[in-house]
Amino acid sequence: MFTVDQRQCVRAQLTARARHDPRITAAALTGSAARDAEDRWSDVDLFLGVADGVAVPDVLADWTAYAYAELGALHHFDLRAGPATYRAFLLADLLEIDLGLTPAAVFGPLGDGEFRVLFGEAVARVPGAADxxxxxxxxxxxxxxxxxxxxxxxxxxxxxxxxxxxxxxxxxxxxxxxxxxxxxxxxxxxxxxxxxxxxxxxxxxxxxxxxxxxxxxxxxxxxxxxxxxxxxxxxxxxxxxxx
Structure with a gap:
């Protein structure tokens, strides 16, 4: 089982990679880390904005290769929400990484407060009303x-x-x-x-x-x-x- 220090190290590694990837215009913490509510079992949740003219699937493929080669990912699956793709990775120490990518034009929170910008700019988005x-x-x-x-x-x-x-x-x-x-x-x-x-x-x-x-x-x-x-x-x- 991963430790809190290991989780912080992985998050820092991913954030540094995002800052040095010219295709990434913005990054934000989501989930419990965004509201200072992490506990021993929290995941790494990172949401990235992809520059105009850059194909999100291409960026996601590169980051996926990195997760397997450098972080020792064992498996992944995708969830899609509008223009965003969320790819969840399982690491060998049972740490889950939830990596979200979306075009920069729609990089922003959807109203639940779990969104803290690390760099770049977020746009205001109106969440769809629950039904x-x-x-x-x-x-x-x-x-x-x-x-x-x-x-x-x-x-x-x-x-x-x-x-x-x-x-x-x-x-x-x-x-x-x-x-x-x-x-x-x-x-x-x-x-x-x-x-x-x-x-x-x-x-x-x-x-x-x-x-x-x-x-x-x-x-x-x-x-x-x-x-x-x-x-x-x-x-x-x-x-x-x-x-």
Whole structure:
């Protein structure tokens, strides 16, 4: 397992490389380091702006070769968000490096405060509004599919839908209370009266009776949150969903 000193060394190495790469116009820390909230297990999160006229995939390919040759990367995968590509690397000491690259014209934060410019200039960006209605749709979809999976004798699939329903309910509550909703980042800051009912949603076994119990608990918790988030939608959905 990596140490804090090793993490700092890797971050400094990457930052120095960015400063000396003429294709990189700006760099910023993101994640917990940007808000001085790192702990023993934090990753290295670095976001880079790429100069106009330079192909982001070409720069990313060079940095990927560097990560494998110089940092001992074992594997990587990509996430894409608009014009930005985020490449996550796993090093041998289990340190994760999340390297984001985007054109300089759109180099900037998206409103969550986890963005600290190291050099260069950031542009103001307006984040897309989170969509509670989409989460509500996913929730009723998952209730239906969990029921079907239980009826078909597909316990692993049922567990998947029940757990996803729980996560969407947590996200709805986070949106309502102004907390980060993605990846449960705000879930541990929700009040107990919100999270307590969701404890009953945790699936304890793959027995049909247990799956059915957990689904009922998940449905109740979702409808309880829906009454707070969108009372009109709750009125329409509560009866057909079994509330």
């Amino acid at each position: 509670p209605d989409h989460l509500i749709g996913l929730a009723w979809h998952h209730i239906l599919h969990a029921r079907t999976s239980i009826a078909r004798g597909a316990p692993w699939q049922a567990e998947h839908w029940i757990s996803a329903l729980r996560d969407h309910t947590l996200a709805l509550a986070c949106l309502r209370l102004g907390l980060p909703a993605a990846h449960a980042k705000g879930a541990d800051r929700l009040p107990p009266e919100v999270t307590a009912p969701l404890r009953e949603v945790l699936v304890r076994s793959l027995d049909t009776a247990e799956l059915s119990r957990a689904l009922r608990a998940a449905t109740r918790a979702f409808l309880r949150e829906l009454r707070e988030t969108d009372a009109e939608a709750a009125e329409r959905l509560e009866k057909p969903l079994g509330g």
